[in-house]
Amino acid sequence: MKAKKMISIYINDVQYKVADGQTIMQAADALGFKIPRLCYHPKLSIEGACRVCIVQVEGQKNYTASCSFPVFENMRVHTNTKELRRARRDIVELILDNHPRDCHTCERDGVCELQRLAYAMGIRNRHFEGERKHYEKDLSSPSVIRDPDKCILCGRCVRLCSEIQKVNALGYAHRGFKTVVMPAFNKPFSESVCTTCGQCINVCPTASFVEKNNTQELFEKLDDPSLTKIVQVAPSVRAAIGEAFGLEAGKAMHKELVSALKKLGFDYIFDTQFAADLTIMEEASELLDRIQGNGRLPMITSCSSAWIKYLEHFYPQFLPNLSTCKSPMSMLGALIKSYFAKKLGCDPSRLLSVAVMCCTAKKHEANRPELAVEGLPAVDMVVTTREIAWMIKSAGIDMISAKGSDFDAPLGLSSGAGAIFGATGGVMEAAIRTAYELYTGETLLDIELQSLRGFSGIKEACFTMEDKEIRVAVAHGLGNAGKLMEIIKKEPDRYHFVEVMGCPGGCIGGGGQPYATANSIPLDEDFLKKRAEALYGIDRDKTIRRSHENPDVQRLYKEFLGRPLSTVSHGLLHTSYSKKQPQGIIAGGGNNEQQ
């Protein structure tokens, strides 16, 4: 790459050498400044809307937004004048002025970017007051609540939904003071193209988007003595929940979490990773089956609920390519309501099946009729990483220093392959570890498949199994998934197997994960890396690292399912989805084919 030309700029009258072609903010950041900001996000396009990051550039009549203005030779910038401090302060105060004053009862109290900014701006008294906007909350979605009252119109959600997820579920409506972010035609969120991925929650600086909170409901159920309470925990929850307790990112907390869940009142703590191993058994078998001519290729993974909804909306023509496997959560739920209920000798309707997930879309998935088991939902309730952290705190449980414990049998033991499901590429890696052995009869020795790891948008790899070449691709984030579908449209034979995760980074970056801390930004890649590292660490520490070697999975097949893709398996662990056409699909969102 050609080295960027270096130029001189003056920040607050001190000369610096900086690379040409960047913005004032980028240059200043690298030099140890941190110009206050709000709507800016490094992964999204430049909006220039909030005007908090204004600076003075000599020669310019007005203030300049440092996020968008490029540096030039001998530019003289002032970032910290009395006038600027006052203007920034006034701007933030104007935002506060049209914002509810309910910080103490707000979901994001303490983790709110606006609150932090107002504090940092030194707003201790108020100058302006007047009319405040008021809109009804949109409670229609089982996953994401939209509260326009708290919206400060930074536009991050709109940009994220269109630029990274390419769903375009959100846009602006009306003008001036009445401007509001809403789905097309002001449809309820549940009827919009929203895939419930919950990334809007992650990037929102305030509480304009939050998950549908099920904690009170769950507390009540936990108090019901007539129910047997069973909970499962997704891989990525353990990799991130420590952050909600103020720990450094990247510490795996499964043992502590299991003991906290016990204290909360759950009778059985199962591991979604067990079901991940089971998924691999079914999915690897399905892949080999399809490669032998029974079904459409490339086969596409079906673990991510937001991805499935996206596919139903934008690429229904690829539904036959979707693996028929349910997600690990729904598989485990189905087993709890059948296999485990039988084992307990208990009426499945008296079992409470709860899932702790890193994901908001799983709340939607739990409601899907396609996934019910004999009329009962496989999972009765889903709570996110954030929600379970609140519950643990409010129940007075010390999760951090408590002695940990292990998941319960018979659905708690997992291989290392099950753990890495949480990071992008993990499902593929786990599947290859097993498929290789199923196909060749030989054990894959070099099991850490580096080509499938990391955060590039679309990763491609090729594996040789005896005479057979298996070409695979991995995408994370729905925008990348859409790109991958376009590639497949043009080259249907390019891949055999494709993994898609709806959220950037995979489940570790899910919409239900702890909010960014004071020194990080949402979607911070460093955080994602650390979370992924926690999962790869769990994998490394295990002696069993291939799904098919999981003894409890083997026992399940022996006792109950028979073999992968058996009739029992098909009844409980497989399903199919159908095309949906919500209003407001924007051409270009996913290039929906007009039918």
Place this chain on the structure above:
Amino acid sequence: MADQVETRTIKNSTAQYNVILCSGPSCLHRKSKELLQAVRRELVRHGLERKTEVILSGCLGMCKKGPIMIINPGYTIYGGIHEEHIAEIIEAHLVKNNPVSEKIINEDHLFNRFYRIFGDVAFFGKQMRIALRNCGILDPEKIDDYLSVRGYEALAKVLTSYTPGQVIEEIGISGLRGRGGAGFPTGLKWKLTAETDSAEKYVICNADEGDPGAFMDRSAIEGDPHTVLEGMLIGGYAVGAVKGFIYIRAEYPLAIRRLEKAIAEARKHNLLGKNILGSDFSFDIEIRLGAGAFVCGEETALIQSIEGGRGMPRPRPPYPSVSGVFGKPTLINNVETWANIPVIVLDGADWFASIGTEKSKGTKVFALAGNVVNTGLIEVPMGTTLREIIFDIGGGIPDGKKFKAVQTGGPSGGCLTEDYLDTQIDYDSLAKAGSIMGSGGMIVMDEGTCMVNVAKFFLEFTQNESCGKCTPCREGTKRMLEILTRITAGKGRQGDIEQLERLGNMIRKASLCGLGQSAPNPVLSTIKNFRHEYEEHINRKHCRATVCPAMVVYGITDDCIGCGACVRVCPVGAVSGIKKNKHTIDQEACIKCGECYSTCRFKAITRT
């Protein structure tokens, strides 16, 4: 110039007479179109229908005196024409050759400058029409009419004897600056667009005229659509574009229709399309309709709207000359700017540069409105003073009232006092005086105007039209409006003026686009020039113009004869008294509607 004027007035028509009916917005409103039927009927009655061509023209600018009808030869202008006058005028003028003098506006046929054809009517005397040179005198729906006044000659000249660089140089020398308001040097803008390397470039005509009361662009297009197309073609050739967009608001159906017709005719004559006039230059123009958002007049918002997005401005740089429509280099100019281009090419940059002031060349079109005798559309050389416009062309303030202020530049312009009346109109002087050129709105206010109320009115508009993207404009103007509303409602507090200044100055400097940056102008300029009125409102709860209802007090003087008319009209029964005795008003009950005041025939009711 003199010779060209002659050629421009020769009509390409075999008819012996022509009758021109103005179809500008104001005349249309007064039913000039219905007159068409009456004219045709009368012509038939006198057997003149074959000898006479009837034309609906663009705006002549004499709106106050409309509907306007012109009879040629002779350019006799009839004003205030209604259906009942038609029979008389047609018979007297065309049959008996005896014009109806009491309806004529220009009875004195003396020649004057550029617009000599209309004689020395005071309204035209100080005007100079370049952008509007053809408006009102030719049929905008006929390309032949345009061709007869050297139409598309500038294009031909450019294509045959100029390199693109020479065109840009010529425009640069002319000193033309953007007529959309900001006054950016047009030649430089063209140069920057031409210099950006790209195989795909665009040209845009900004016809999203949104200022309330402004109809400059509308009239220019309705009156002479081809000149805009010709300007764009020349611009396209100069910067290397192959496609142009005209972004025009959907509320201008007549202008749109005439543009569509003009584009179709131009295509037919190979003035648009492939290999124009046999040259290597290919160019086409597409019309895009705006849905009436004021902010879409801002270039980056307009570009978003053309692309199919919501019209919201984006930060600059990059400027459209580098990254415009679909991310390609784009040359965007306003209608009036484009209309100047063919004249500059034909008559020379030096001639153009000889008109106007040192830094502002040529003419400027204004929509003159408010408390002035001759409201309408005018075009004056840069450097004309506000006094000349208001008192000479505009005819002064009606009803013997005193001049109080003039607002230039549309809803976000500043209000200037009598002290500024001798300010020469150009970009820099107006900016120095605390206002802006804007796209050409000019509203005159007399002593009966409350300046606080005026500021509130304009801020209401800009606040409503804010796109809602940036904080200062969206939230800040709202708070300013709330303070102004409070002041005009008699609830002003100490510190309100300072609050307005603090917010206004911040919004002006911190907003994302021109809308926000100029929105506080009316407030800040009225505070600067009429601070005492704000103070009166706040401290004494007094509105000297008796406009703000909450502060008006109605009283009854000894002139009252006790007729009881006021008692009958008062909707709340606040007036009472014994017949034939002086009445009184219950101030508690009075809702300040003013009914009694306007009903009293004895001027016995006071408003203070």
